[in-house]
Amino acid sequence: MAAKGKYAGVLVMGLSLLIAIAAEDPYRFFEWHVTHGTIAPMGVKQQGILINKMFPGPDIRSVTNDNLIINVFNHLDEPFLISWAGIQNRKNSFQDGVYGTTCPIPPGKNYTYALQVKDQIGSFYYFPSLGFHKAAGGFGGIRISSRPLIPVPFPPPADDYTLLIGDWYKTNHKALRAQLNNGGKLPFPDGILINGRGTGATLNIQPGKTYRLRISNVGLKNSLNFRIQNHAMKLVEIEGTHTIQNVVSSLDVHVGQSYSVLITANQPAKDYYIVVSTRFTPKVLTTTGVLHYSNSARPVSGPIPAAPAPMSWSFSQARAIRTNLTASGPRPNPQGSYHYGMVKVTRTIRLANSAGQIKGKQRYAVKSASFYPSDTPLKLADYFHINGVYKPGGISDQPTNKPIFPFTSVLQADYRAFVEIVFENGENIVQSWHLNGYSFFVVGMELGKWSPDSRKAYNLNDAVSRCTVQVYPRSWTAIYVGLDNVGMWNLRSELWERQYLGQQFYMRVYTTSTSLRDEYRIPTNALLVVGPMDARDKALLLSDDSV
Structure with a gap:
C-alpha cells in the first residue's frame, strides 16, 4: 500500500518503538515466524499458515497492563497482517493490524507490534486479517490475567485451557479467495475443528479438580454450540x-x-465427549474431542449429547448473560461502578x-455501502493529511433503501461521545459484529x-460489556458505547466471507487535540510500502478488480 506524495517510497524498519506507558509496567517479548506448512486437520493434506511451526499458533499469556512486543516475520509469498480481536490498543490504532490502519508486512520482511493490554482482563484471540488467510490458520489464543492482589470471583483453577473452535474447509484458502473474487459464495464447510483437529482433541483432567476453559469461535461463518458429556459448565467471563x-x-x-467457563471433574472415572456442532444451519456438522480423566477406566461411550433447539433457547441464554456487578475488573473498583444507563446518549446509529451484486459479482454491505479498500491505509491518510483517499459520510445514521454501491466507508464520530448503535438483521441467518478498539454494553436484543x-x-x-455480538435472524441488537479511544477503528461482520466482500466500515473517532494523552x-x-502496489499485491488485498 502506498503513502502518496512526498511520503511515497519510504520504508521504515527501525526497531525503536513509541510506547507511552508507565515505567513499572512489565514487557513480554515474542518472536513469530509465519510460514506455510502442510497440515491435515481433517485427514486431507493442505497448505496451512503456521506460526513458529504451530497450528494453531502459540498462546499469548499476559497480565493486565503488560506491554506485548511481538516481532512478526512474514515468510509467506504475499503480504500479511495479524489483528488482535479484543485487545483495545488504547490511543494506538496504528497497531490494530487491519487493512485500514497499517500497511501489511511484505513477503520476506518483519514488523514489530507494540501493544499494551491497558486495563484489560479476559479471553481473546488473534488472527490474520488479509487475503482470506484466516481460512488457512494463523490464529491463536490470548489470555489476560488479573494483576496480583486484584480479586477474581472464583478460586484459582487447577489448570487453564484454550479451546479454539471453528468451521473448516479442506479447500486451499487461495482457491476460496478466488471463488469470492470471481463473484461466488463460500460453500458449506467441510467440518469443525477443535484446536486444529477434526477429531481427537483431548483435555486431560484430574478427578475432583476444577478447570477453566477459554472457548473462542475462530471460524469463518457458523455459530457453534459447545458442550461436554455429563458435565455442567459455569460461565465466568466473556471478552x-x-x-x-x-x-x-x-x-x-x-x-x-x-x-470462559469452569468445569469440575466430578463424574465417574472414564472419558467423556467434548462436542461442537453448527447452529442455525440446515445440515448440522458435529465434531468431538475427549475429556480424559487421569484415572479413566474406559474410553468415551454412549450417545453424543444433543444440542438444544436453537432459536428460542439461544435467545434466552443470550439474554441471561449479565455482568457480575460485585466482581472486580482489571482494577480494584467493581466492574459495575460505571453506571452506563445514566449516561446521556448523544447519537443513535442504525446499521442494517x-x-x-456489483457488476455481476456477489457483494455485501452495511447500509447499502459495500466497503472497497483504498491503496493507502485510512489511518495513514488521516495522519499524513492525504486528500482523496476517503471521505466520511458513506454510512448514514438512519436506514436507507439504496441499492448496494461501492464505497470506502468511514463514519465520523466525536471523541467522548456516548453512542447507541442498533444492528438490524432482516435476513434469515445469524449475524455477528465486532468493533475494534472498544468494548460495548449489549443493552437490547429482540x-x-x-x-x-x-x-x-x-x-x-x-x-x-464485550467486543463481539450476535444478531439473530429477523432481529435486532442494540449496544451502548462510550467513544473514549481516539483512532480509526474497524467495525465489521465476523462472517468472513461477508467482511471480505464489503460488510465492514471504519469509525474515525476524532478530536482536534494533539496531546499524547488522547492519541x-x-x-x-x-x-510505508515503497511506491504503488503492483497488480498482484492489489489483487490479493482487494476483493474485486472493478475499483
Whole structure:
C-alpha cells in the first residue's frame, strides 16, 4: 500500500518503538515466524499458515497492563497482517493490524507490534486479517490475567485451557479467495475443528479438580454450540467481563466470540465427549474431542449429547448473560461502578446488513455501502493529511433503501461521545459484529424490527460489556458505547466471507487535540510500502478488480 506524495517510497524498519506507558509496567517479548506448512486437520493434506511451526499458533499469556512486543516475520509469498480481536490498543490504532490502519508486512520482511493490554482482563484471540488467510490458520489464543492482589470471583483453577473452535474447509484458502473474487459464495464447510483437529482433541483432567476453559469461535461463518458429556459448565467471563455465574449444559458461541467457563471433574472415572456442532444451519456438522480423566477406566461411550433447539433457547441464554456487578475488573473498583444507563446518549446509529451484486459479482454491505479498500491505509491518510483517499459520510445514521454501491466507508464520530448503535438483521441467518478498539454494553436484543419504543426493554443496569455480538435472524441488537479511544477503528461482520466482500466500515473517532494523552503518534517503525502496489499485491488485498 502506498503513502502518496512526498511520503511515497519510504520504508521504515527501525526497531525503536513509541510506547507511552508507565515505567513499572512489565514487557513480554515474542518472536513469530509465519510460514506455510502442510497440515491435515481433517485427514486431507493442505497448505496451512503456521506460526513458529504451530497450528494453531502459540498462546499469548499476559497480565493486565503488560506491554506485548511481538516481532512478526512474514515468510509467506504475499503480504500479511495479524489483528488482535479484543485487545483495545488504547490511543494506538496504528497497531490494530487491519487493512485500514497499517500497511501489511511484505513477503520476506518483519514488523514489530507494540501493544499494551491497558486495563484489560479476559479471553481473546488473534488472527490474520488479509487475503482470506484466516481460512488457512494463523490464529491463536490470548489470555489476560488479573494483576496480583486484584480479586477474581472464583478460586484459582487447577489448570487453564484454550479451546479454539471453528468451521473448516479442506479447500486451499487461495482457491476460496478466488471463488469470492470471481463473484461466488463460500460453500458449506467441510467440518469443525477443535484446536486444529477434526477429531481427537483431548483435555486431560484430574478427578475432583476444577478447570477453566477459554472457548473462542475462530471460524469463518457458523455459530457453534459447545458442550461436554455429563458435565455442567459455569460461565465466568466473556471478552474481558466477569459474568453472573450461570450454570449451563451447553453454550452457543457465535463467530468471533470468546467465553470462559469452569468445569469440575466430578463424574465417574472414564472419558467423556467434548462436542461442537453448527447452529442455525440446515445440515448440522458435529465434531468431538475427549475429556480424559487421569484415572479413566474406559474410553468415551454412549450417545453424543444433543444440542438444544436453537432459536428460542439461544435467545434466552443470550439474554441471561449479565455482568457480575460485585466482581472486580482489571482494577480494584467493581466492574459495575460505571453506571452506563445514566449516561446521556448523544447519537443513535442504525446499521442494517444487506446483500446484492456489483457488476455481476456477489457483494455485501452495511447500509447499502459495500466497503472497497483504498491503496493507502485510512489511518495513514488521516495522519499524513492525504486528500482523496476517503471521505466520511458513506454510512448514514438512519436506514436507507439504496441499492448496494461501492464505497470506502468511514463514519465520523466525536471523541467522548456516548453512542447507541442498533444492528438490524432482516435476513434469515445469524449475524455477528465486532468493533475494534472498544468494548460495548449489549443493552437490547429482540425479534422483529427496532423502534424508539424498543428502548423501554433495554437493560440499563447489568448488561454485559464485550467486543463481539450476535444478531439473530429477523432481529435486532442494540449496544451502548462510550467513544473514549481516539483512532480509526474497524467495525465489521465476523462472517468472513461477508467482511471480505464489503460488510465492514471504519469509525474515525476524532478530536482536534494533539496531546499524547488522547492519541499516540505514529510508531517510528511504521511500514510505508515503497511506491504503488503492483497488480498482484492489489489483487490479493482487494476483493474485486472493478475499483
